[in-house]
Amino acid sequence: MNHHVTVGVDGSPESRTAARWGAREAALRSVPLRLVHAVDWPVSPAMPRPDRAAADRWADEVLAEAAQELRLLHPKLDLTTRCLSGRPAAALAAEALDAGLLVLGSRGLGGLTGFLVGSVGMSTLAATETPAVLVRNAPDPYGPGPDASGEVVVGVDIHEAADRVLAFAFEEASRHDRALRAVHGWQLPATYAYASFDPDDVREIGASVTQMLDDMLLPWRRKFPEVSVTTQALMGSAGRQLVQAATGADLVVVGRRVRRSPLGAHLGAVAHAVLHHSAVPVAVVAHD
Template sequence: MEDHVTVGVDGSPESRAAARWAAREAALRQVPLRLVHAVDWPLDPVFPGLGRQDVDRWADRALAEAAQELHHRHPHLEITTRCLAARASAALAAEAARAGLLVLGSRGLGGLAGFLVGSVAMSTVTATDTPVVLVRTSDAPDGPADASGAEVVVGVDIHESCDPVLTFAFEEADRRACGLRAVHGWKLPAAYTYVPFFDPDNERDIGRSVAHMVDDMLLPWRRKFPGVKVEHGVFMGSAGDRLVRASRNAALVVVGRRVRHSPLGAHLGPVAHAVLHHSAAPVAVVAHE
């Protein structure tokens, strides 16, 4: 894996916003930026009379215009472009395997917070082990040094080994010199639903125990990143709902995705799925075993 940031570009407002976000991220990381456009040939028959040369010229122009804008915003950033003749999700997943981060554009849900995640973005997210960030047009930074001081929010699960997720989240907070908020939701064991008189003190005891577990989980990263101010919220309920609420004041929301080696079954868990579709901030999906 290389250290550069890759972003998918297709000339749409969503991809231009993604490119601006990716350029700022590459500048923060001090690594090159690669703009990638994929042309799935032959084109759908709804575009009669459009030849290969026409498509290639349009793709070259989209890449050149994006690169020119980003050079203006980040004059010291190394930017390369690449046009591929392949299905978009397959091409982006292949490019992601050679990058440190893949950034994709996603359409916002009108006046509502959240994302309209298309089939290309969803297929790409579940096809690569490289972290993927989804960005809407409203998430694009205004300038190369744009920073609101908003925190990074990360969803943690004490029942899974999510080291890559925490490493990514702490590194992002450290680059931005902002705080990090860890969110964990827990549920009572199913057996408690059959207890007619459940003692509320038991619920408080379980909550305190879970909070200690989250503290223990975060401790190695607190020591590794002493400059990152860390807060955590532990509560009974849906982690997805709380992450979506926290996204309203976040610079980035980080969620995990368990790597599935079988083609069967869901490749994106319910928490990541909820956050992807309803977050008010850019979302990073990080694969883990």
């Protein structure tokens, strides 16, 4: 079954860029595109009906304007729109249940490189099992997208099952005819912090980690022989290494596990670092 691509739009420049990115992805996948906007009505006190009617008209205009632009860019694309009621994060997560991909816009941090992932974006990522891509606004009026040059970069944890993450990364690289770079960040055992170590030990550990990474990718290389694959096992923080490796890429793919705490959901240190500091579109895929 060919699942559609869902894009959340809210009228912001970031969501318009995300909509263009999602439209090109849907066209390339030959699947329908669905634009959705969530209207959050307070339960109490009741909102006056004229205000509600005005907000409904605004939501319809946001969807209509986005749809009109995308139909001009992709006249053959099967495109529909939906206005949802409820908390945006919950509504988007529910809407993504039958989608193959969820696309959201994310605001850049002013002069810094990276994303500002607000509570809606983080809550949506934590609530959905559907792969989600966060797209930054860009000077290019068409935004960053599948047509750009570059490669797909995927973060790999050699100590965790990562079939869903690798499947998504290899499929994207194959679909867009891009090279794939698999990156794993590793650090010396804690005991090395209290004693001197032989550089040969570091090289030996690095070689062992590289071999484990290559072994993990072997079945996927065989399944996708058309994809050119390189690997990097880099000593240092996994999040920092992945952010640096993704510079200039078309897409960076990262896995996530949701951890609950009194302060809310946490997607994991690596996913958090990449979401907040990568300048390229970030695909977040739930681990197996």
